[in-house]
Amino acid sequence: MRVTARTITHLAVLLGSREVELEMPTGSRVMDVLVRMADLMGDQAVPALLRPEDRSPQGHLRIMLNGRDIGVLEGIETLVQDGDEVLVVPPAGGG
Amino acid sequence: MLQGGYTGKILRIDLSRKEAHTEEVSAELAKSYIGGAGFGIKMLYDEVPAGADPLGPDNKLIFASGPLSGSDTPCASRMAVTSKSPLTGAVGMATTGGFFPAELKFAGYDALIIEGAADSPTYVTINDDDVKFRDAQGLWGTHTSDCQQMIKDSLKDQGYRIACIGPAGENLSRLACIINERRAAGRKGLGAVMGSKNLKAIAVRGHGEVAVADPDAYKIARSSFREHMRESPVLYSAFAKIGTPMVVDAVGSMGMLAAKNWQATGEFVPIDELGTEAGKAVTVGRNPCQGCPVACSQLKLARNAPYAGIMAEGPEFESLYSLGTQCGISNMDAVIAADRLCDELGLDTMSAGVTIGFAMELSERGALSAIDSGDLDIAFGNDRTMMALLEKMAYRDGIGDLLADGVKEAAERIGGDAAYYAMHVKGLELPAYDVRGAKAHGLNYATSYTGADHNRGYAFQEIFGIPIPKEVDRFALEGKGELCKWNQDIRTATCDCPTMCAFILDMAVPAVAAENSAALLTSLTGLSFTAEEVFQVGERVNNLARAFNAREGFSRKDDTLPDRLMNEPLLAGGSKGHHIPQEDLDFMLDDYYTARGWDVATGTPTRAKLEELGLASVADDLGV
Numbered sequence: 001m002r003v004t005a006r007t008i009t010h011l012a013v014l015l016g017s018r019e020v021e022l023e024m025p026t027g028s029r030v031m032d033v034l035v036r037m038a039d040l041m042g043d044q045a046v047p048a049l050l051r052p053e054d055r056s057p058q059g060h061l062r063i064m065l066n067g068r069d070i071g072v073l074e075g076i077e078t079l080v081q082d083g084d085e086v087l088v089v090p091p092a093g094g095g
Numbered sequence: 096m097l098q099g100g101y102t103g104k105i106l107r108i109d110l111s112r113k114e115a116h117t118e119e120v121s122a123e124l125a126k127s128y129i130g131g132a133g134f135g136i137k138m139l140y141d142e143v144p145a146g147a148d149p150l151g152p153d154n155k156l157i158f159a160s161g162p163l164s165g166s167d168t169p170c171a172s173r174m175a176v177t178s179k180s181p182l183t184g185a186v187g188m189a190t191t192g193g194f195f196p197a198e199l200k201f202a203g204y205d206a207l208i209i210e211g212a213a214d215s216p217t218y219v220t221i222n223d224d225d226v227k228f229r230d231a232q233g234l235w236g237t238h239t240s241d242c243q244q245m246i247k248d249s250l251k252d253q254g255y256r257i258a259c260i261g262p263a264g265e266n267l268s269r270l271a272c273i274i275n276e277r278r279a280a281g282r283k284g285l286g287a288v289m290g291s292k293n294l295k296a297i298a299v300r301g302h303g304e305v306a307v308a309d310p311d312a313y314k315i316a317r318s319s320f321r322e323h324m325r326e327s328p329v330l331y332s333a334f335a336k337i338g339t340p341m342v343v344d345a346v347g348s349m350g351m352l353a354a355k356n357w358q359a360t361g362e363f364v365p366i367d368e369l370g371t372e373a374g375k376a377v378t379v380g381r382n383p384c385q386g387c388p389v390a391c392s393q394l395k396l397a398r399n400a401p402y403a404g405i406m407a408e409g410p411e412f413e414s415l416y417s418l419g420t421q422c423g424i425s426n427m428d429a430v431i432a433a434d435r436l437c438d439e440l441g442l443d444t445m446s447a448g449v450t451i452g453f454a455m456e457l458s459e460r461g462a463l464s465a466i467d468s469g470d471l472d473i474a475f476g477n478d479r480t481m482m483a484l485l486e487k488m489a490y491r492d493g494i495g496d497l498l499a500d501g502v503k504e505a506a507e508r509i510g511g512d513a514a515y516y517a518m519h520v521k522g523l524e525l526p527a528y529d530v531r532g533a534k535a536h537g538l539n540y541a542t543s544y545t546g547a548d549h550n551r552g553y554a555f556q557e558i559f560g561i562p563i564p565k566e567v568d569r570f571a572l573e574g575k576g577e578l579c580k581w582n583q584d585i586r587t588a589t590c591d592c593p594t595m596c597a598f599i600l601d602m603a604v605p606a607v608a609a610e611n612s613a614a615l616l617t618s619l620t621g622l623s624f625t626a627e628e629v630f631q632v633g634e635r636v637n638n639l640a641r642a643f644n645a646r647e648g649f650s651r652k653d654d655t656l657p658d659r660l661m662n663e664p665l666l667a668g669g670s671k672g673h674h675i676p677q678e679d680l681d682f683m684l685d686d687y688y689t690a691r692g693w694d695v696a697t698g699t700p701t702r703a704k705l706e707e708l709g710l711a712s713v714a715d716d717l718g719v
């Protein structure tokens with residue numbers, strides 16, 4: 001299935017784009033998408049995206065599935081479906 | 096007893112009589128309203144009678160810096176400017192930063208109340224207790240930066256801090272703002288109130304300082320605040336370097352950066368042209384507010400023709416929307432130039448840009464064909480037209496006169512179905528966040544006492560994912576009434592009253608904002624504030640503001656959103672498919688009024704709630 005992974009600012013620079021299409025196996029979770037994003041980001045994915053200790057997502061990042069924060073879903077264990085979109089937003093403020 | 100924080104004095108300035116005198120700040124006023132917007136709204140409620148003409152001599156203009164302002168608490172040089180808004184007819188309260196708010200305290204005043212009207216152009220100078228009324232004939236017509244410089248030169252003192260209006264305020268545009276340095280008490284037409292009083296400027300110079308009641312406790316409170324600031328994952332690491340333009344990327348990626356008069360949100364998303372990286376490329380310096388170690392404010396320079404050489408303090412996120420995406424413009428230099436032009440003319444960048452985007456849509460739909468727009472090509476993306484319209488609005492020239500009072504008034508004059516395309520609530524033009532993707536933020540647009548105002552109840556849970564008081568689903572309706580109330584009360588209590596920069600509170604102490612304010616206020620002022628009491632001041636002020644509006648005839652019927660947001664789901668982007676139909680808004684309003692303890696049918700505060708807040712006499716006034 002196809003999943004769109006999106007991010008912004010310095011994470012987009014690491015990813016090489018603000019948006020990439022990923023081919024994911026059925027049954028993938030949000031965490032699997034993040035791992036694929038990290039693979040594309042190269043060496044700096046840790047610590048920009050993942051924590052060095054356990055390669056879990058950095059706590060300050062906002063992660064959304066189809067626009068919803070994964071905290072109101074099943075967290076990084078949330079299953080993704082064909083056509084879903086995962087968005088990772090670094091902390092922001094102001095405005 | 097007021098031992099610190101407060102100067103203890105209010106300066107009342109009567110422009111009709113050219114007289115000024117001081118009045119005392121009572122401990123009771125301080126405890127119940129803290130300062131800033133609290134003082135402003137209390138004075139407005141008590142002194143401006145129902146039905147007063149916002150541009151008549153009965154209206155008042157109140158400048159109030161909070162007790163923290165002028166102290167060495169970081170990021171506290173903020174001030175609330177309060178009046179009856181000529182744009183909305185409701186409470187008009189806008190905050191500003193810079194140096195003026197602290198200088199007012201150094202001069203010895205917690206607040207200025209401006210009343211009456213001068214019979215000819217006047218400016219007022221305040222040098223500690225020396226108050227003078229001066230002839231402003233020679234300043235009338237000046238741009239705001241020239242005006243400020245001319246006053247400093249003529250007073251032979253470059254240390255004056257000046258709040259003034261530009262041509263837009265003189266010409267009573269209801270989109271006129273008040274400019275101090277390069278900052279604005281921007282929204283709700285407060286500059287027109289100043290213009291209606293023939294008051295070009297107020298210049299303040301102070302030589303005192305803000306006393307501290309309990310220096311040891313204050314030091315601990317201040318250190319704790321600074322520690323929270325240092326620990327923020329975003330404040331110094333990113334926000335200090337990028338400022339509010341970072342929100343273009345965040346909100347744009349979520350499909351909530353409104354565009355082309357809210358037709359093209361999620362579709363026209365020029366992050367590369369107007370976002371973080373584009374902003375960095377044109378930044379040439381920073382200009383912090385007094386006592387701010389963060390210095391988010393960026394000086395940006397246009398380098399390409401025809402705007403090369405124009406510099407602005409900004410554009411901030413909201414102006415990147417209003418003068419950018421809202422008008423279909425992605426040329427950063429044009430937005431810089433328009434931002435600077437608005438500051439010079441004394442026009443609110445937000446309302447002015449939204450009004451121009453509205454005209455662009457109407458023009459493209461052929462609805463302006465009967466209106467003489469000269470040789471202007473009024474179409475999305477045309478930045479030269481935007482620049483020309485800003486000038487025309489400030490001077491009420493030709494079609495500018497039609498647009499100078501905002502979209503609600505213009506739509507009424509144009510007639511037909513123009514009102515459908517007028518993006519406002521209660522007459523105040525919409526901020527940048529397309530709230531079809533953030534329901535509590537939308538509910539705040541609908542219910543804020545100033546009209547569609549992102550600053551009065553900012554839903555940082557939805558916009559930035561800050562899970563305080565809890566994590567929320569930005570698309571969900573459930574629980575948004577209670578959340579909106581919380582956001583409005585905490586923002587009022589910890590930012591608008593004490594006074595403090597909202598950016599810092601949201602980024603540094605979102606989980607302990609009331610506790611942080613209570614510790615600072617208690618140690619600084621010598622009055623005792625618990626976190627609960629601080630929070631309750633926010634609730635009291637929101638109720639009193641609501642009561643002012645109720646007295647003016649506002650009720651549930653006015654807590655609404657533009658038809659487009661209720662009828663048209665977003666077509667593209669990260670919030671695609673979402674909108675806020677009337678039944679969803681009604682669901683949230685019921686929830687909100689219930690959380691507030693207000694009458695659900697009318698949206699008016701109940702006697703029980705008002706009495707709980709010590710506002711029994713207000714219940715009598717309202718007859719509830």
Ligand code: SF4
Nearest residue numbers: 383384387390391596
């Ligand atoms: S963070 Fe920005 S707006 Fe806030 S006080 Fe500092 S410079 Fe002013």
